[in-house]
Amino acid sequence: MKISLIQPGRNNLKYLKWSYDSIRKNQGNHTVEICVADDFSNDGTWDWCQEIMEKDSNFKAIRNEGPTRLGHTILYDRLVNEVASHDICMIYHADMYLCPGAIDSIEKHLTDKTIVSLTRIEPPLHPPGPEKILQDFGIEPEEFNEDGLLDHIKLYQPNLATTEGIFAPWAFYKKDFQEIGGHDPIFAPQSKEDTDIFNRFQLNGIKFVQTWEGFVYHMTCRGSRFADGAKRNPNGEVFMINRETDEWLKQNQKSTREFIRKWGHFCKHDAMMKPIVPPKYDIGFIVKNCDLNALELLEPWCSTMYIDNGREEYINQEQSKTSIDLHDKIRPYDNEKNNEILVEIDINQFHNNNFRVIQTLSEILAYDEQLHEDIFIEPTHFQIEDLKITINSLQTYEQGLICNEQ
Numbered sequence: 001m002k003i004s005l006i007q008p009g010r011n012n013l014k015y016l017k018w019s020y021d022s023i024r025k026n027q028g029n030h031t032v033e034i035c036v037a038d039d040f041s042n043d044g045t046w047d048w049c050q051e052i053m054e055k056d057s058n059f060k061a062i063r064n065e066g067p068t069r070l071g072h073t074i075l076y077d078r079l080v081n082e083v084a085s086h087d088i089c090m091i092y093h094a095d096m097y098l099c100p101g102a103i104d105s106i107e108k109h110l111t112d113k114t115i116v117s118l119t120r121i122e123p124p125l126h127p128p129g130p131e132k133i134l135q136d137f138g139i140e141p142e143e144f145n146e147d148g149l150l151d152h153i154k155l156y157q158p159n160l161a162t163t164e165g166i167f168a169p170w171a172f173y174k175k176d177f178q179e180i181g182g183h184d185p186i187f188a189p190q191s192k193e194d195t196d197i198f199n200r201f202q203l204n205g206i207k208f209v210q211t212w213e214g215f216v217y218h219m220t221c222r223g224s225r226f227a228d229g230a231k232r233n234p235n236g237e238v239f240m241i242n243r244e245t246d247e248w249l250k251q252n253q254k255s256t257r258e259f260i261r262k263w264g265h266f267c268k269h270d271a272m273m274k275p276i277v278p279p280k281y282d283i284g285f286i287v288k289n290c291d292l293n294a295l296e297l298l299e300p301w302c303s304t305m306y307i308d309n310g311r312e313e314y315i316n317q318e319q320s321k322t323s324i325d326l327h328d329k330i331r332p333y334d335n336e337k338n339n340e341i342l343v344e345i346d347i348n349q350f351h352n353n354n355f356r357v358i359q360t361l362s363e364i365l366a367y368d369e370q371l372h373e374d375i376f377i378e379p380t381h382f383q384i385e386d387l388k389i390t391i392n393s394l395q396t397y398e399q400g401l402i403c404n405e406q
Contacts, residue, residue, distance in 0.1 A: 003030060004034075004083075004090070005033065008039055009039065009041065011041045013041065017141075019092075020059075028104060030107070033085055036059070037075035038062070039069055039075060040070075046063050062079070071189020072189070072190055074189070076091060077183050087174050088171060090169050091172075093222075095219040096217065097219075104213075108211070110172075112173070114207045115201060116172075116211055117165060117210045117211070118216050121217045122218045126220065130272060133215075140219070156212055162209050163272050165210045165274050169216055176201070182404065183197050184262075186323045187255045187258060191255035199275050200401065201275075257300045262401065265362055266359070280396055281340065281362055281394070281397070282339050282341060282397065285298055286343065290307040290308055291347065292317070299326075301361075302343070304330075307332070311330050314326070340392050354385045354387055357385055
C-alpha cells in the first residue's frame with residue numbers, strides 16, 4: 001500500500017521526532033510518505049525537517065514563514081493538495097505513535113467512498129468514550145512504555161472488529177477529500193473544522209469504518225490548545241495544568257459560532273463518533289425589543305434577523321469575526337419578511353426555555369410528522385413557549401453545504 005501521512009506541527013519537535021521514529025519502525029512493507037508542515041515554529045522544527053529530507057526520500061516538508069500562524073485547517077489541505085504523492089492519505093497528529101499492523105488494517109478496510117479511522121489509545125486526560133481506549137503508557141516520549149503498549153494491543157487485535165465513526169487518525173482517498181473541497185477555511189486556524197468536514201463527507205455518501213485491529217498511541221494536548229500540556233501530580237496521576245490558552249478559547253468560540261451559522265445546530269455525533277446531521281432550514285427571526293446581548297445570543301441560529309435596535313453597533317462589533325455579510329443577514333424590523341420559516345421573538349418575554357427551543361428547532365421541524373402533513377395544505381402557524389412560528393416551506397438546504405465555495 002502507498003499512503004501519505006499528513007502532519008502539520010507547531011513547536012512540537014520532540015513529539016514529531018517520536019512519531020517519525022514509530023512510523024518508520026512499524027510501517028511494515030508499505031510505502032509510507034510522511035508530509036510535514038512546519039507552522040512557523042521556533043523550536044528547530046524546520047532545521048530537523050531539512051535534515052530528514054536529505055536522508056529520507058519519503059519525507060517531505062513545507063514551512064509557513066509566518067509571522068501569522070495558519071493552523072492545521074489550512075495546512076492539512078496544502079499538504080494533501082500540494083505535497084502528498086499518493087492517492088491515499090491519512091490525517092495524522094504529530095503526537096501519535098503508529099502501532100505495528102496499523103497500515104495493514106487500513107489496507108484491509110479502505111475501499112472506494114470509505115474512510116478508515118485507527119483506534120486511539122490515550123492517557124486519561126479527557127473523559128472516556130466507547131470509541132477509544134484509556135490507558136496510560138506515558139505522557140512524554142521519555143517515559144513512553146512501548147513494551148506495555150504493544151502487549152496491551154494484543155488484547156484487542158484478535159477481535160477483528162469494526163465500528164462506525166470518524167476521528168483522527170483517518171485515512172481516505174484524496175479524490176473523496178478534493179471532491180468536497182477539503183476543510184472549510186472559515187474555521188482556520190483550528191476548531192470545528194473536523195466536525196464540519198465529517199458532516200460533509202457523510203452527506204456525500206462516504207462510509208465510516210473504525211478498525212479495532214489498527215491502533216495509535218495518542219499523547220494528546222501537544223498543540224496550541226493547552227498552555228503547558230499534561231503533567232503528573234505527586235501520586236503519579238495525569239492532570240492538565242493551566243488548561244486552555246486564551247488564544248485557543250477565543251478561536252474555539254469564534255469557530256463554534258461559525259459552525260452554528262453554517263449548519264444551524266451544535267456539533268452532533270453518536271456515541272461512536274458517527275456524525276448526526278439535522279436538516280438545515282431557511283429561518284428568519286423577527287425580534288422586538290432587541291439589544292446587543294440578544295443579537296449576540298440569537299444571530300448565529302438563523303438565516304436572517306429582522307430587528308428594531310442595535311443593528312449597526314452589532315455589525316461593527318461582530319463582522320470581523322465571521323465570513324458572512326452581516327449587513328445582509330441583519331435587516332431592519334420593517335423589511336419584507338421572505339424566509340420560509342419565521343420565528344417571532346419578544347426579548348422582554350425571552351427566557352431559557354425559549355432559547356432551548358431555538359437550539360433544537362431544526363430537529364423539532366424535522367421530526368414532527370404532523371407539521372410535514374400540514375404544510376402541504378397551507379402555511380402553518382403555531383407557538384412553542386413564547387415563540388410564534390410560521391412555516392411556509394420545509395425545504396432543506398444541508399446538501400448545499402457539502403462542497404466548499406471555491
